[in-house]
Amino acid sequence: MCDCLKDFLLKQGFEIIKANPTLFTRKVNNGIFICQIYVDDIIFGSTNVDFTKEFSRIMTKRFEMSMIGELTYFLGYQIKQLKAGTFISQTKYTTDMLKKFDMDKAKTMKTHMPTTRHLDLDGDNKAIDQKGYHSMIGSLLYICASRLILCLVCTCVQDFKLI
Numbered sequence: 001m002c003d004c005l006k007d008f009l010l011k012q013g014f015e016i017i018k019a020n021p022t023l024f025t026r027k028v029n030n031g032i033f034i035c036q037i038y039v040d041d042i043i044f045g046s047t048n049v050d051f052t053k054e055f056s057r058i059m060t061k062r063f064e065m066s067m068i069g070e071l072t073y074f075l076g077y078q079i080k081q082l083k084a085g086t087f088i089s090q091t092k093y094t095t096d097m098l099k100k101f102d103m104d105k106a107k108t109m110k111t112h113m114p115t116t117r118h119l120d121l122d123g124d125n126k127a128i129d130q131k132g133y134h135s136m137i138g139s140l141l142y143i144c145a146s147r148l149i150l151c152l153v154c155t156c157v158q159d160f161k162l163i
Contacts, residue, residue, distance in 0.1 A: 008062060009035065043071055076146065090143055097139045101132065 010016070014024040014035065024035040031047030033055065042059070046052045056067055071079050076093035079086065098104040 005037065005063070012058070038075070041074075043074060045071075076142065090146070094143060097136075097143075100139075101136045
């Protein structure tokens, strides 16, 4: 993140979250505004619709950027915003991951891994490419970690009574 963006947001009254230097918040009336910077993307939202529109106007005036619209997919999360609430799912990420590793047609079983098999050889006693397994495990860990993070964020937001 460039320092000019960080400085601009701080001058606009935003505070940096200590645990994440790319996450900015600002209290707006009785609500909150959150702005997340990720590489060259900015995701923002607020409990105050008017301030969200104002922020969009200020940012497009100050920086060369385009507004894509309502967030529907980000970092493996599908987001659906309805009047009843915001719903977040990782169905697409999980389905894509299963396809990537040719596991979308796999037979399910209670024990997801045979216990008597050598992990370095396939059924024909040929060496297995371990990079594929490393990538698969990384994808599974991402699902587990991101679900935990999402749970923690939702709990924190509820504690602040913002939803």
